[in-house]
Amino acid sequence: MRPTLTHIALHVPDLDACVQFYSRFCAMRVIHERAGKGSRIVWMAEPGKEHAFIFVIMPGGQDRQLAADDYSHFGFALASREQVDAIAAQAAEAGCLIWAPRDEPYPVGYYCGLRDPAGNYVEFSYGQPLGPGSEAMPIP
Structure with a gap:
């Protein structure tokens, strides 16, 4: 068995703001949208990588308050x-x-x-x- 990393799923406090951010700064685009659990779920990918790696972005998350010296990214x-x-x-x-x-x-x-x-x-x-x-x- 050899697993392949295909996506990261993120709950975010403002779905539209995150979609705009990843579109503007990361050149990612929405490749799929659907209703899910009373809201919408968005899949984003870099052009040409739609079948390799995506971000799944969902509403309902809390704002992360990372410390200035936290290099999680x-x-x-x-x-x-x-x-x-x-x-x-x-x-x-x-x-x-x-x-x-x-x-x-x-x-x-x-x-x-x-x-x-x-x-x-x-x-x-x-x-x-x-x-x-x-x-x-x-x-x-």
Whole structure:
């Protein structure tokens, strides 16, 4: 048996705000919506990855109050440092930037962090041995 990670399911306090956040900052799109337990359930995925990995977003969650030094997060890779800077600038303007762009030793790389409307942290990175351009990088 070899399990495959296919999705993460999140209960959130404001479904529409989270859908807008993941659409705007993560380029995810709604691939499925349905009624569920008196509300609606939304599936979101990155284009081209609809059959590999999705976020299932449902209403009814509490706002997460993560500590400033809590690095629990969802990680998204970008193709350049400039793209990290662009996301950080958009997030600062929207009031959801929590970690300004910073450089860390390999394998962490260059990254910034945002807070989604449910309180989850979302990292955008470049230079990790994951994501765009990572095929040539060794995983430590």
